[in-house]
Structure formats: structure tokens, C-alpha cells
Amino acid sequence: MELLDESIVPEHAREVKAEARAFADEHIAPNAEEYFRTGEYPWEILEAGQDAGLVAQDIDEELGGRGLGLEAMLAIAEEFYRADAGIALTLQLASFGAEIVEKYGNDDQHEEYLRPVAECDQITGLAVSEPQTGSDLAGMTTSAEKDGDEWVLNGEKYWVGNAVEAEWLTVYVKTGDADDRYSNYSMFIVPTDAPGYDAEHIPEKMGFRASKQGHIEFDDCRIPEANLVGNEGTGFYMLADFFNHGRVVVGGHGLGLAAAAIEEAWDFVHDRAAFGRDVSEFQAVQHDLSDMLIEFERARALNWRAAGKVADQDNAGYWAALAKANSTEAAVECAERGMQLHGGRSVLSENRIARVYRDCRIPVIYEGANAIQRNLIYRQR
Incomplete structure (x- = not known):
């Protein structure tokens, strides 16, 4: 069954x-069950992805990357997440946030921080969410105060990919107290050995057990003034633009998971008998599979x-929110139907459908919960 065909790409x-x-067929899919079971960080697969030129390659060619655009990153996401979401997220988080530094940072920052990521000598990450705050980007409390030629960070960040593993992070913190709450935030490059x-x-x-997220505490964490990305007070707007691209790719996370759920359910019902008939012969089963395909094809289109x-900057926030909400919810719908079609065997974690079901509950939350996407859809239309 070929669901992720290239005709739409x-x-x-x-x-x-x-x-x-x-790459996914050789490195991700054969190792998915093991990494789900152990919950270990897939260093070997990450390194293989770097060697294959499929990690951190949206960074510009002049800095050592391939300059892959949004549509190429979406194409990679579909394929990786179809094979396994946890390993896929590890691969895609290896440069998460680097795009902000590339777009708004200066030449010195590009050379010191971006080039090692593009050349696969380092990995990075993005720190935004906090223990008590997720989707409210203008409600974060972790702060940075100027002290001479340094900035001093205090507070906490949560759900940070590669918080432990990365050499540096792009960190979103509060630097002002203006009436316009959206102008109070800035972005900083923070080395993890600071x-x-x-x-x-x-x-x-x-779910997503092969991907590691961390809890960060900043206790008078000092970084050089030169680590401010762009201009003070513009962090919210940088992040909003960044998430427009990211949400399209997260839609690809959902599409890959939906495709995996359909494949598993299709194969299962065509290889199982009940009540003296092949399970696929029952009209109710055929309708379930048809509904899964409808959800998937609609979301993918x-x-x-x-x-x-979004690539053309044509009402990007609206389209990004549509894509993220629809595709991730299509994954949930397909996984739930797939679980039902598998019957009792669906609850065994050794089965792919069980892993897909667990995994698909997560993208509806990250990169802005889908309730927030609906707010954006309404406001930006």
C-alpha cells in the first residue's frame, strides 16, 4: 500500500x-520497537542521519548545510514519522531553533554556533515552554537582566528537546515589562556548559520514547551580551514566524503517523479470519478503512x-494552523480506528499500532495545542 506517494510533492x-x-527503511523502522522498549536516545541513528545529509540540512549551504526548504523538510517528516515518531523527533530536533539564529542572528553567531550544527559536529535545541506555561508565549516568566556586558538568566524551561544532549540552545526569555506584552521577550543563544x-x-x-526532553533551571546563568539574537524585545515575533514553518512540518508528523496506522490496520484485517470469513470482507471493516483513507487524503492535500x-508567506499563520490541527487530528482518528480493528491485540506494546496510538496523542499538543490553532484560524481568516 503506497500512501505517501510523490505525486503531491x-x-x-x-x-x-x-x-x-x-534511510527510514534501513535505519528507523527496523529499530523502532527496540528504542520504544528501552527509551534510550538513538545516538547511532542520529549519527547515521547526519552522515546521510538528512539532519540539520535546512541550514544554508554557505554554512555547511543543504539549504533545504520547507517542502523538503515536510517530505522528510512524512517518511521519518511513518517509520517511528520517537526516533524521527530526535533527528528533527537536532537543529530545532537553529533557523531562528540563521534568520535573525549575525555573522559571528552563524560561524560560531550554526556551522558546527550544519556540519553535524554539534546538536542544538529550542527552549520555550515552562513548567506552568505552554501555549501562552506572552505569559512566560523566565527572565534575563542586563548586567554590564552580560545577561543573567533566571527561571525554568520544560519540555526542551536536547536540554541535556545539546551543546547550545536558543532560549526564549522575558527581558521587558512594557504594556504591550508581546514586546517583552527576546531570544538568546545559551551554551549548555554556561x-x-x-x-x-x-x-x-x-510515547515518543526515543526522543528526550528536559527540565532546565537557570540560576544566575550568565551569558555574553553578544549572545542576544537580533534585537531586544522581538523574540515573540521571531517565534511566531518560526512556528508557522514548524507547524507545517508537525503536520507532516501527523501524516506519517496516520499512514502507519492505516498500513497496520490494512495488513491486519487482510490477514485474519473471523466467523468463517476474512475480516476484510465485512462491510463495517471496509467502511472503517475507507474513513481512515478519507481522513488521511484530506489532511495530506x-x-x-x-x-x-507558508513558503510564499501567503497568510502563513492561518495555513500553518490549519495544517497542524487537521493532520495531527487525522493521525489520532486513524490510530483509534486502527486500534479498534486490531481488537484485543491492539493493547500489546510490541505491536506497531499500539506504539502509533501512543505517539499520535502527542503532536496534537506540541508546537501549540490544537485549541490554540483554532484560535489562530479564526482570528487570521
Whole structure:
């Protein structure tokens, strides 16, 4: 069954899509069950992805990357997440937030921080959420205060990919107290070996077990003034633009998971008998599978249309929110139907459908919960 066909993919992104599929078939899918069971960080697969030119390659060619655009990153996401969401997220988080530094940072920051990531000598991450605050980007309390030629950070960040593993992070903190709450935030490059930086892995998650998130505490963490990205007070607007691109790619997370759920359910019902008949012969089963395909194809068409709109900066926030909400919810719908079609065997964690079901509950929350996406859809139309 070929669900993630290339016919909807722009021609310029088809080659990297084929590379991603070959890599996923060789490195991700065969190891998915083991990494889900152990919950270990897939260093070997990450390094293989770096060697294959499929990690951190949205960074510009002049800095050592491939300069892959949004549609190429979406094509990679579909293929990786179809194979396994946890390993896929590890691969895609290796450069998460680097795009902000590339777009708004200066040449010195590019050379010192971006080039090692693009050349796969380092990994990075983005710290936004806090223990008590997630989707409210203008409600974060972690702060940075100027002290001479340094900034001093205090507070906490949560759900940070690579908080423990990365060499540096892009960190979103409060630097002002203006009436316009959206102008109070700035972005900083924070090395993870900076004095006052302390991180630990958060407790184990129900899904995405091969991807590690951390809890960071900043206790008078000092960084040079030169580590401010762009202008003070513009962090919220940087992040909003960044998430427009990210939400399209997260839609790809949902599409890959939905495809995996459909594949598993299709194979299962065509290889099982009940009441003297092949399970696939029952009309109710056929309707369930048809509904899964309807959800998937509808979401994929919207997601790829949104990718083009966001790439062209055509009402990007609206289209990004549509794609993220629809595709991630399509994954949930397909996984739930897939679980039902598997019957009692669906609850065994050794089965792919059980892992997909656990995993698909997570993208509806990250990169802005889907309730927030609906707010954006309404306000930006």
C-alpha cells in the first residue's frame, strides 16, 4: 500500500523524499520497537542521519548545510514519522531553533554556533515552554537582566528537546515589562556548559520514547551580551514566524503517523479470519478503512497546500494552523480506528499500532495545542 506517494510533492522535494524513505527503511523502522522498549536516545541513528545529509540540512549551504526548504523538510517528516515518531523527533530536533539564529542572528553567531550544527559536529535545541506555561508565549516568566556586558538568566524551561544532549540552545526569555506584552521577550543563544545552567531529563513519556526532553533551571546563568539574537524585545515575533514553518512540518508528523496506522490496520484485517470469513470482507471493516483513507487524503492535500502558502508567506499563520490541527487530528482518528480493528491485540506494546496510538496523542499538543490553532484560524481568516 503506497500512501505517501510523490505525486503531491513538488518536484524539487522528491529527491530528498526518496532519500528519507530509504534511510527510514534501513535505519528507523527496523529499530523502532527496540528504542520504544528501552527509551534510550538513538545516538547511532542520529549519527547515521547526519552522515546521510538528512539532519540539520535546512541550514544554508554557505554554512555547511543543504539549504533545504520547507517542502523538503515536510517530505522528510512524512517518511521519518511513518517509520517511528520517537526516533524521527530526535533527528528533527537536532537543529530545532537553529533557523531562528540563521534568520535573525549575525555573522559571528552563524560561524560560531550554526556551522558546527550544519556540519553535524554539534546538536542544538529550542527552549520555550515552562513548567506552568505552554501555549501562552506572552505569559512566560523566565527572565534575563542586563548586567554590564552580560545577561543573567533566571527561571525554568520544560519540555526542551536536547536540554541535556545539546551543546547550545536558543532560549526564549522575558527581558521587558512594557504594556504591550508581546514586546517583552527576546531570544538568546545559551551554551549548555554556561555557569548556572542545569538540566535533567523529564520523567518518561507514554510515547515518543526515543526522543528526550528536559527540565532546565537557570540560576544566575550568565551569558555574553553578544549572545542576544537580533534585537531586544522581538523574540515573540521571531517565534511566531518560526512556528508557522514548524507547524507545517508537525503536520507532516501527523501524516506519517496516520499512514502507519492505516498500513497496520490494512495488513491486519487482510490477514485474519473471523466467523468463517476474512475480516476484510465485512462491510463495517471496509467502511472503517475507507474513513481512515478519507481522513488521511484530506489532511495530506491540505497540508501540502499549506506548505506552499507558508513558503510564499501567503497568510502563513492561518495555513500553518490549519495544517497542524487537521493532520495531527487525522493521525489520532486513524490510530483509534486502527486500534479498534486490531481488537484485543491492539493493547500489546510490541505491536506497531499500539506504539502509533501512543505517539499520535502527542503532536496534537506540541508546537501549540490544537485549541490554540483554532484560535489562530479564526482570528487570521
